[in-house]
Amino acid sequence: METKIIKVHPEDNVAVALADLWKGEVLSLGNNKIDVLTDVAAKHKISLVDLGEGDKIYMYGVLVGTATVAIKKGEVLTVDNVKHQAAQAHKKTETTGWNAPDVSKWKDVTFNGYHRADGQVGTKNVWLFFPLVFCENRNIELLKEVFEKELSFRKPSRERLLLRRLIQGEDASEAVEVEEEESEIFDNIEVKFITHQGGCGGIRQDSASLARLLAGYVNNPNVAGATVLSLGCQNLQIDIFKRALDRINFNSEKSVLIFEQQQEGTIDEMMSKIIRESYAAIKEANEIPRRPAPLSKLKLGLECGGSDGFSGISANPALGYASDLLSALGGSPILSEFPELCGIEQELINRCVNDELAERFLELTRAFEKSAIDAGSGFDMNPSPGNIKDGLITDAMKSAGAAKKGGTSPIQDVLDYGDYVTKPGLNLLCTPGNDVESTTAMVGAGANVVVFTTGLGTPTGNPVAPVVKVSSNTTLARRMPDIIDIDAGGVIKAEKTIEEMGEEILEFIVKVASGEVSTKADELNQDDFIPWKRGVSL
Structure with missing residues (x-):
């Protein structure tokens, strides 16, 4: 039956x-x-x-x-x-035991990554362009156009070719096939571009928070180096950014090229200088080889978005088992989205390895919830219309399933937004539940791979870290194959156990980390980046 x-x-x-x-x-x-x-x-x-x-x-x-x-x-x-109703959390009441999974088959498994001077290992090799202030977004966009066109980092899209047919008056009724343009000049590095709306205006704390996030991106092991544009008069001064970078990694040996427009002269003069110096640095970074690294060098962002009523019983617990495997191997899974931990805080508090971490988690959670209430909202407003339509009708119900991504391992560290992961084992990172803001923050905290579970279908990606999509159900995987990498629907159909699905996820992560497989988000050039303006977002 x-x-x-x-x-x-x-x-x-x-x-x-x-x-x-x-x-x-x-x-x-x-x-x-x-x-x-x-x-x-x-x-x-x-x-x-x-x-x-x-x-x-x-x-x-x-x-x-x-x-x-x-x-x-x-x-x-x-x-x-x-x-909605959730149990109230209190101080640490017990120490939760952990039955670590058997990792004997994994202990000698490696991935081929990019070894950095500070001991971190990247799963990608990225040269990153970004501004310290929104006034420089136009110049970043100009650089993006130049580098992507001349270095052939992107082939023309089907949509672009379709429009070209229409302009030329050709038949556009048949499917458009994308043909490869000239080969890429560099085959071992990606050039990525970030823009944002911060760095000035607002309050000074916003700029300081953005500085820590951008410093985390530079320090991320997937980044070989960066080109940074400053206007000069903005709140987020160059020295603030440099201090944020020193705070994370005082002895960083990465090449960071910084240009300040108000000191460089005309735009043409500045852009010529940026292009010459950046090209030389990119050419050098292209020579960095992939070499084997243990799985302990993986920092894994755990994300969910467009969740449905199956997420908490298939994709999320399967990712949780993969997280436990990685924790047992000395890697660093990162569980974020604090509004989506509502109702299971006490369980997480008891999983903290000491009272200090438990208290820090409780303080961060209470402060976040108070800021939401002061703004006229609250954690109970977190479920989206899509969540509710597909069975997640209260925040606590959504949270209890979302937290399954974190598995059952002990919590080794609790980090505030803008902090950087340094400890092996499960880390908690204070972020909103918004998909892109949370993913953006985890990569800024050092995640070199992100696994993103979804029940409804979400195209989110990241410019620096590969984002693996896991569907909670097979219907979604078949309907949106262009964004889904792994189908966890077999758990719902009792074709696979949570453990089997978790091991399949970890196997896929290793392939992605080694550059053997591209994620669908990367193939779609889905480079999403949204900093958190604290107190405004759930």
Whole structure:
């Protein structure tokens, strides 16, 4: 008989519909017989007991909501009969034990990466252009046009060729095939460009925060060096950026070329100087070879976006198992998105290796939530319309599934936004839940690979780190094959275990880290970069 519902944790009083359920169906879950009283769409939740108004709702073994009206056994949970509620977190109450996974098959596995002078190892070799202030965005865009065209880093897109056909009056009804242009001049380095809207205006703290983020990008092991443009009069002064870089890595030997427009003369003069010096540096960086490195050199960003009701039972826990494998191997997984840890804070506090880290996590979480409330919002406003439509109807419900990305390993460090990962094992990083802001921050904290789980489909990428997409369900993987790298839908269909899927994810990460496989986000040139203006974003 087809399994149509799943109870995630023994203490849960709701189950997840694995397929559409129809009013009048009769289901069984162990010894529990359930008469389906309302239609329940796949991914949504069905009550396993009679709930009275005010009764607590549990999923993943944690409190995820409260019934606002009576809900009968067999009825669907919706935003009309459930409201967000999460358990309150307190100081560390116990030390959680950890049964580390068997990593004997992985201990001698290596990836081919770019070894940096400070001991970090990159999975990419990137020369990065960026401004310290938005006034220089135009010059960055000019440099991007010049370098990408002359170095042939991008072939023409199908959309560009389609438009060319239309302009020339040719038949545009047939599929457009992209033909390769001339070969790339450099085959061992990528040139990437970042723009942003910060660096001046706002408050000085915004510029200081941006300086730490940009310094983290320069220090990221995937970056060979950088060209930095400054106007001169902005809040984010060159010396502020340099201090931020020294704070992360005082002895960095990377080449960082800095140009200040108000000291360089005309734009033509400045651009000529930038092009000459940057080209020479890029040519030198192209000579850096890939060499074997242990998996302990991987810093893995753990991200989810466009989540659905299956994310927390397939893709996220599978990524969590891959995270545990990496932690046991001495690597550094990074769990962020603090609004999406709402309701499971106590579990994370108890996983912290000492009281100091537990207190730091609690302080950062409370300060973040207070800033959201002061702005007229709150963590309970985090679920998006897409989340709700696909079964994640409260923030605690969404969070309990999202946190599964972090596995079960001990938390070795707790970092604020702009801090850099230095410790092996699981790290917590304070970021908003917004996909791009969170991914941007993790790469700024040193992530040299990011794995991004999604149930609805999200094209997010990053200019510096490869972003691997894992779908929670096979329907999505088939509908959007151009953005999905791995399909975790086999877990939903009971074709694969969480552990098997987790090992498959880690195997793919190793291939990506070695340059053997390109992620779909990289193939689409999806280079997203959004700094966090603190207190404004969930």
